[in-house]
Amino acid sequence: MSELRRRLAEVADLESTSILLAWDQEIVMPVTGGEWRAQQRATLERLSHQRFVDDEIGELLEAAEPETELDADLLRITRRDYDKARRVPADLVEELAHAGATGHEAWVLARDASDFAMFEPHLRRNIELRRRYIDCFPEVARPYDALLDDYEPGMLTADVEDVLGRLRDGLVPLVGDGDGDADALVTGGPFPTDAQRRFVETVLHQVGVDERWRLDVAKHPFAAAVSLGDVRLTTRYAEDDLDSLFSTLHEFGHGLYEANIDPALARSPLGGGVSSAVHESQSRMWENMVGRSPGFWRWAFPHLRSAFPERFGTSSWQDVHRALNVIRPTLIRVSADEVTYGLHIVLRFELELALFEGDLDVADLPEAWRERTRQYLGLEIPDDAHGVLQDVHWSEGLFGYFPTYALGNVFAGQLWARLNGELPDLDEAFARGEFASLATWLSENVHRYGRRLLPNEIIERAAGAPLDPEPYLDYVRAKLAHQPG
Amino acid sequence: MSELRRRLAEVADLESTSILLAWDQEIVMPVTGGEWRAQQRATLERLSHQRFVDDEIGELLEAAEPETELDADLLRITRRDYDKARRVPADLVEELAHAGATGHEAWVLARDASDFAMFEPHLRRNIELRRRYIDCFPEVARPYDALLDDYEPGMLTADVEDVLGRLRDGLVPLVGDGDGDADALVTGGPFPTDAQRRFVETVLHQVGVDERWRLDVAKHPFAAAVSLGDVRLTTRYAEDDLDSLFSTLHEFGHGLYEANIDPALARSPLGGGVSSAVHESQSRMWENMVGRSPGFWRWAFPHLRSAFPERFGTSSWQDVHRALNVIRPTLIRVSADEVTYGLHIVLRFELELALFEGDLDVADLPEAWRERTRQYLGLEIPDDAHGVLQDVHWSEGLFGYFPTYALGNVFAGQLWARLNGELPDLDEAFARGEFASLATWLSENVHRYGRRLLPNEIIERAAGAPLDPEPYLDYVRAKLAHQPG
Numbered sequence: 001m002s003e004l005r006r007r008l009a010e011v012a013d014l015e016s017t018s019i020l021l022a023w024d025q026e027i028v029m030p031v032t033g034g035e036w037r038a039q040q041r042a043t044l045e046r047l048s049h050q051r052f053v054d055d056e057i058g059e060l061l062e063a064a065e066p067e068t069e070l071d072a073d074l075l076r077i078t079r080r081d082y083d084k085a086r087r088v089p090a091d092l093v094e095e096l097a098h099a100g101a102t103g104h105e106a107w108v109l110a111r112d113a114s115d116f117a118m119f120e121p122h123l124r125r126n127i128e129l130r131r132r133y134i135d136c137f138p139e140v141a142r143p144y145d146a147l148l149d150d151y152e153p154g155m156l157t158a159d160v161e162d163v164l165g166r167l168r169d170g171l172v173p174l175v176g177d178g179d180g181d182a183d184a185l186v187t188g189g190p191f192p193t194d195a196q197r198r199f200v201e202t203v204l205h206q207v208g209v210d211e212r213w214r215l216d217v218a219k220h221p222f223a224a225a226v227s228l229g230d231v232r233l234t235t236r237y238a239e240d241d242l243d244s245l246f247s248t249l250h251e252f253g254h255g256l257y258e259a260n261i262d263p264a265l266a267r268s269p270l271g272g273g274v275s276s277a278v279h280e281s282q283s284r285m286w287e288n289m290v291g292r293s294p295g296f297w298r299w300a301f302p303h304l305r306s307a308f309p310e311r312f313g314t315s316s317w318q319d320v321h322r323a324l325n326v327i328r329p330t331l332i333r334v335s336a337d338e339v340t341y342g343l344h345i346v347l348r349f350e351l352e353l354a355l356f357e358g359d360l361d362v363a364d365l366p367e368a369w370r371e372r373t374r375q376y377l378g379l380e381i382p383d384d385a386h387g388v389l390q391d392v393h394w395s396e397g398l399f400g401y402f403p404t405y406a407l408g409n410v411f412a413g414q415l416w417a418r419l420n421g422e423l424p425d426l427d428e429a430f431a432r433g434e435f436a437s438l439a440t441w442l443s444e445n446v447h448r449y450g451r452r453l454l455p456n457e458i459i460e461r462a463a464g465a466p467l468d469p470e471p472y473l474d475y476v477r478a479k480l481a482h483q484p485g
Numbered sequence: 486m487s488e489l490r491r492r493l494a495e496v497a498d499l500e501s502t503s504i505l506l507a508w509d510q511e512i513v514m515p516v517t518g519g520e521w522r523a524q525q526r527a528t529l530e531r532l533s534h535q536r537f538v539d540d541e542i543g544e545l546l547e548a549a550e551p552e553t554e555l556d557a558d559l560l561r562i563t564r565r566d567y568d569k570a571r572r573v574p575a576d577l578v579e580e581l582a583h584a585g586a587t588g589h590e591a592w593v594l595a596r597d598a599s600d601f602a603m604f605e606p607h608l609r610r611n612i613e614l615r616r617r618y619i620d621c622f623p624e625v626a627r628p629y630d631a632l633l634d635d636y637e638p639g640m641l642t643a644d645v646e647d648v649l650g651r652l653r654d655g656l657v658p659l660v661g662d663g664d665g666d667a668d669a670l671v672t673g674g675p676f677p678t679d680a681q682r683r684f685v686e687t688v689l690h691q692v693g694v695d696e697r698w699r700l701d702v703a704k705h706p707f708a709a710a711v712s713l714g715d716v717r718l719t720t721r722y723a724e725d726d727l728d729s730l731f732s733t734l735h736e737f738g739h740g741l742y743e744a745n746i747d748p749a750l751a752r753s754p755l756g757g758g759v760s761s762a763v764h765e766s767q768s769r770m771w772e773n774m775v776g777r778s779p780g781f782w783r784w785a786f787p788h789l790r791s792a793f794p795e796r797f798g799t800s801s802w803q804d805v806h807r808a809l810n811v812i813r814p815t816l817i818r819v820s821a822d823e824v825t826y827g828l829h830i831v832l833r834f835e836l837e838l839a840l841f842e843g844d845l846d847v848a849d850l851p852e853a854w855r856e857r858t859r860q861y862l863g864l865e866i867p868d869d870a871h872g873v874l875q876d877v878h879w880s881e882g883l884f885g886y887f888p889t890y891a892l893g894n895v896f897a898g899q900l901w902a903r904l905n906g907e908l909p910d911l912d913e914a915f916a917r918g919e920f921a922s923l924a925t926w927l928s929e930n931v932h933r934y935g936r937r938l939l940p941n942e943i944i945e946r947a948a949g950a951p952l953d954p955e956p957y958l959d960y961v962r963a964k965l966a967h968q969p970g
Contacts, residue, residue: 010528016525017528020509024505030697030698031696032697032714040498040501040712043494043499047495211516226518227518227521228521229515230514230517266521
């Protein structure tokens with residue numbers, strides 16, 4: 001095992017270094033370094049792939065004799081990864097990367113021009129290459145299974161179809177006309193950046209950010225876990241709203257997951273978050289279930305008021321809490337509320353499934369998008385930029401990714417129901433500024449496992465039940481029951 | 486050639502990534518990431534070494550047929566590097582690194598206790614391992630040649646002995662008693678950090694720092710060239726002096742060298758500074774020959790006065806220029822002036838040469854240090870911390886490095902004499918805030934070559950003569966002739 005572990009640690013070091021190269025490019029690097037940085041990143045990624053799919057790793061995996069349970073988990077997951085990585089020819093990997101980069105550039109131009117036709121050939125190319133990727137896995141029951149597995153190892157299309165179908169059927173009846181200007185208190189600004197930063201830092205400190213963490217500013221916020229002792233969050237400040245708080249809490253959820261993985265898994269294939277959906281369950285929980293809860297605002301409101309005394313001098317925590325929980329259907333996924341967000345995702349999942357398994361042609365995509373938006377959200381799309389061209393994912397060839405956003409909410413709903421049963425009066429604890437019991441529960445029941453278990457195994461163990469949208473729907477219904485108007 | 490170039494580019498990417506890992510560790514990383522960062526750096530360094538000494542690189546070097554002059558230079562230098570790297574067994578490389586790390590820790594404790602005996606066994610161990618390193622190169626005329634070659638490729642001990650001997654004989658008679666308190670104007674502070682930063686940034690902008698550069702704060706300032714488009718300087722602000730300016734100009738000299746290397750050499754073994762001494766010639770030139778020149782202060786003084794109006798309200802540029810050029814022997818190398826600095830180096834060079842080639846025993850080192858300090862600087866050493874324990878180099882096994890500091894001054898003297906002949910009225914140009922002609926001359930005559938030529942070849946081409954201490958001695962004598970008192 002020790003030679004195998006040594007080689008896997010080397011690959012892990014290359015991967016964590018790639019994370020740093022990407023973080024540095026966004027946050028620190030002069031833009032004039034871009035061309036060279038691309039080379040550095042490509043080299044690191046190619047090397048870590050090469051070193052992992054090496055024949056000798058295969059022989060070591062073959063010969064390894066596990067002595068502990070951890071060894072056994074390491075072998076199980078690594079053999080799975082190795083088998084997948086070996087199936088895809090290097091030239092296809094390169095073609096996918098190249099088409100993704102080209103597609104991304106085309107998408108930026110098409111979106112700016114709001115013209116789907118400019119993007120269409122690139123999307124066709126990405127889909128064609130992904131079909132060749134799917135062909136590398138002839139044993140899958142359904143083509144989409146091969147795509148999904150890259151984000152949710154072991155999860156099946158049939159299960160996702162069932163869960164997201166039930167989620168859709170539960171959410172559509174909840175979509176109303178919105179609450180007018182009930183959010184006027186927290187929009188329109190000005191919320192000076194310096195005051196936002198101080199407020200956000202106060203919140204982060206309270207929820208558990210210590211000397212292991214950094215917070216920087218990025219155009220598109222993200223979290224980067226460079227190591228267990230080095231977790232970097234980013235956020236974005238806009239003067240006219242308080243989104244920086246929610247974006248920061250979102251990234252904190254991602255970061256906390258990575259920071260709490262069992263150190264025994266570090267520098268191995270097990271030392272990371274298990275899947276996109278489980279990751280998203282953590283970020284969404286901190287952003288919404290914590291960050292929009294009554295308890296949180298009972299604690300946070302005095303800090304908010306002292307940061308923006310003119311705006312909130314005569315408000316109560318209830319006013320702010322209400323304003324931050326407005327439900328209103330919108331056209332753009334990234335600014336959607338907790339109720340309609342799931343419907344944005346279901347729409348994308350259904351369309352990409354139809355592209356790969358049904359009879360939807362790429363040319364018919366804008367119309368299909370328009371129809372489903374009408375059906376699920378009751379809204380009319382004015383142009384492609386506000387419809388089919390709004391998201392970056394497909395331009396880079398990321399298919400199978402979208403459903404993980406909604407599955408993240410579903411998981412979060414299940415975990416939230418379970419942990420509120422085990423940690424009664426959690427909202428009261430939040431009101432006292434106490435978030436450690438929640439963080440500890442998540443660490444014990446989700447984070448520490450890293451990739452030792454598959455996503456479904458982690459959820460079943462932590463939530464006590466298989467994938468189920470009902471707890472999330474209950475959570476959303478309860479929220480709507482307390483809405484004004 | 487193309488497969489060879491591809492492989493060498495990969496090694497270069499790993500090396501530039503290592504530079505970023507080190508920069509990030511000093512400037513950005515939470516300290517709690519240290520343990521993992523050490524692993525990341527060790528992995529990157531091991532991999533880049535492995536990939537370079539690979540048999541296939543040897544075969545490619547063997548078979549390569551140069552088509553251009555650049556190809557020929559690449560092969561010449563890379564074969565030299567390859568041969569050297571292959572001679573040293575991996576286990577010796579590891580022992581050297583380990584003893585260097587252990588030695589460094591022991592040195593920190595010994596220096597704090599000012600007790601050479603605590604450090605002595607570690608120094609013995611470092612010397613013993615370096616002797617084994619020297620044994621890997623049985624063809625050298627003198628043992629010290631093998632050490633020197635790591636910093637000054639192709640340079641011989643005999644030449645360094647001759648040049649530094651002449652430097653010593655020229656400098657010793659110049660050592661006086663110092664200028665009393667002639668530097669009171671620029672010492673004692675307070676020079677508020679914010680004002681220093683603004684002043685330093687004004688200077689950097691004027692000497693040519695553009696959007697490719699960064700400036701950050703570090704405990705021990707250094708420059709890191711992550712790529713041609715990404716050059717990072719660091720400095721240190723102390724409230725009681727203006728050293729931040731000189732430390733920044735010093736690092737700017739290093740950075741400018743790396744930033745001006747011919748882009749055609751990037752991502753190859755030729756894409757870096759050629760040697761420690763040539764690098765140091767650039768940093769010292771900007772720090773001292775530019776930064777302490779009359780012309781520089783005629784331009785800079787108004788900016789200095791507006792940064793610190795209370796301190797300099799009634800001074801002239803001449804006052805500041807005089808105060809910054811005080812010559813006074815001191816015990817500590819890093820705070821030495823331009824005249825006595827060379828003698829600090831000669832002392833170290835003579836002692837390490839005697840350790841490796843003469844009959845000096847490690848136990849006798851403190852006494853030898855004391856004697857030579859008396860002889861060269863006329864000073865008495867109160868304790869080991871102010872003598873033999875003041876520098877980090879030997880603790881890490883760096884032997885052969887010290888002379889490059891003095892050789893840097895010698896090179897700088899030769900270049901300065903030559904370029905002042907070719908660029909008349911340079912001091913007048915500085916007075917108008919014009920530094921571009923100097924930067925261009927250095928770029929054309931030194932920087933752009935990268936490692937295409939050996940250090941001696943670069944100097945002979947740029948300065949028009951072989952290694953010679955006389956121009957530097959002339960420069961120092963002229964400075965002393967204009968001293969007050």
